[in-house]
Amino acid sequence: MEIKRNILLNPGPATTTDTVKMAQVVPDICPREKEFANMMKGLREDLVRVVHGDERYTSVLFTGSGTINIDICLNSLLPAGKKILVVNNGAYSTRAVEICQYYGMPHIDLKSSVYDVPDLKDVERTLDENPDVALVYTTHHETGTGVLNPIREIGRMAHEHDAIFVCDTTSSLGMIPLDVVKDNVDFCMASAQKGLMAMTGLSFVIGREDIIRESKDYPKRSYYCNLYLQYDYFEKTGQMHFTPPVQTIYSTIQALKEYWAEGETEKFARHRRVFEAIHKGLAELGFRDVIRREIQSGLVVSVKYPDDENWDFDKVHDYCYDHGFTIYPGKISTTDTFRLCSLGAIDVKDIEAFFVVLKEALEKYNIKVVYND
C-alpha cells in the first residue's frame, strides 16, 4: 500500500513512518482482554525508560490530547489549603494558569517575557514569600516560541521549598535530553503524536508513584481526569478505567520499537540537524527569527513575517501544503510569526526539498524577504 508522505513542519502531530501508520491495522480486539492489558503494561514501562525514570517512577495512560495531562496533573496533585506556582513565559504555561482558574485552585501566575527564559531569582523569591506553594509548574519547551526553559534549576528550587515539580514536556520528550531524576522532575507528560512519532489520542503522565499514592486523599476536582483513580485502576486491573484509544496504542508500541532501534542519541542528533537545516534555509532566503539562538530548544523556529506588502502567510502556506509541506502559524501575540519545526520522521533532505518549494512560493507571489528595521 502506497501512503502519500507529507512533511509536517507544524509542532505536532508529526510526520510518522509507514510502519507506525500500518501498526494500527490489526484484528479487532476487545481492550478488556488480557492480551491488551499486557501490551499496555509494556508500554507504561517503556515510557518510564524514555525519560530515564528509576524504580520510583510510573506512567499512567489517558485517552485525550496533550492538554488532558496538564489538566490531570494540576487538578489531582494539589493538597487542600495549598497553592500552585506557574512559572509562565508562554502560551502553554498560560494554559496551565487557565486550568487553575477553571478549577478555582489557588495559584500564582509568575509571568515573564515570552521571548526569554524566566528569571530564576524571581522564582526563588516567590517561593520564599509563599511557603504554601506545594506544586511548582512550568513548560520544558514552550512550543509557541521555541524557548527551552531551565527546568533542572526550577525543579531544584521547588524541592528546596518542599514543593513537587510538574513539568509539561509534551514538545520535548523523546527529542531532546530529559532525565527526570537529574532534572528534578516529579511529573512530566506528553502525547503519542509528538516526540514519539505515533498517532493522536493517547496521552501519558510519568511521575513519582509515592506522590500519586499520597494524592489519594487530596481534594477530588474531576472524575474523568483524576490521576490517582486512573493509576489505581491500572494497578488493580491492568486496564484503563474507560475505553482506551486501541489503534493509537498499537501504533505507539511500534513507534517505541522504532525509537529504541534508532537510538536516543541518534534521534536527538537527527532533530538537531533538521533544526540546523531549517536555520540554514531561512538564512539563505533572508528570513529572521525572534528568539536568541542560545535559548532555542532545537525543535521550533519562530520566524518573523517579512515586511514586504506582498507577504501573505495563507498563500504561502497553501502553496507549500499543495506540494506536501505543512507550515504553521505562530503563537506570539505581540509579533507576527510563523513556525517551522524539526519534529517527526524527517531528515535534512526533506528540509532542503521544502526550501525549494518555499522559494517557488515566494517567487510566484512576488514576495521579497525584507525587514524595515
Ligand SMILES: *Cc1c(COP(=O)(O)O)cnc(C)c1O
Ligand atoms: C502540543 C502541546 C500540548 C498539548 O496540546 P494538545 O492540543 O492538547 O495536543 C501541551 N503542551 C505543549 C508544550 C505542547 O507543545
